[in-house]
Amino acid sequence: MYIHWEKTFVLNNDLIDTQHRILILLYRKLDIAIKANESRQTILRIMLEMKKFTEFHFVSEENLMHEIAYPDVDQHALVHTELLKRIESMLVKINRQQEFPEDLLYFLNEWISDHILHEDLKIANYVKSAVRRPIGEHLYEQYLLLEEK
Template identity: 35%
Template sequence: MLKWDRKYELGNDRIDAEHRIFLSLIVDFHDAAEQNAPKDKLLRIFKEICKYAEFHFLSEENIMIDHSYPEQEHHANSHRKLLAEANNKLYQLQSDSIGADDAFNFLFNWFAFHTSSEDKKLVGYIENGAKANLNT
């Protein structure tokens, strides 16, 4: 059973809270697929994940602006790419080009890879900046 684990925490309360919600939506999708939910239900959950990701990415980008994050443009570009991929997967799921398992694998890999790479760098930068400010 997929669930939130401390290993997913990055150390920023806001980002971690949003990631918990994001992962819970992915779990909802997985559970619905496992229970053979109607395709319409799966599509609605997938759309909800896309909408939440759009909100979460905007939230992160605001955090980047607040902290003058030097990798902001690169990180925001990865957000745009991920949203485009998600919308493509949604279309594929809708048109039966992929099944729920493939859609779930995409969602989980997206969550795991993006948070462990890009988001970890962002939180590290924020923490180092905060430490630098304490030392001045």
């Protein structure tokens, strides 16, 4: 197993935490598909799903940063852009069989752990005291938590 959800990843921001859980779920899905010797086509589809959800997550996180007037939004967005370029490059190499899906999984495992615990933690801490509040912040608990109230 390359990665699993850990309590240390919890930033106490429902929106970000939920999306991070989904990203890690997709990493585990890829890990399981690789270990189960699923077809190349299945593995490629899972990697596309991971890429698309990563793009969505970055847009969502960047919207949140703009909504709260996060001072380092441009720098954080640049980190996102660089990661997407790296993922795209790795996917091209995997399609050409110059790299393996395991290489992407290993890279993402290292990247997301570091990114959550350092960069995204800064956003979550800023949200707590931000004067400008996230749009629909009161809806996060209602729509993102699985327990019925």
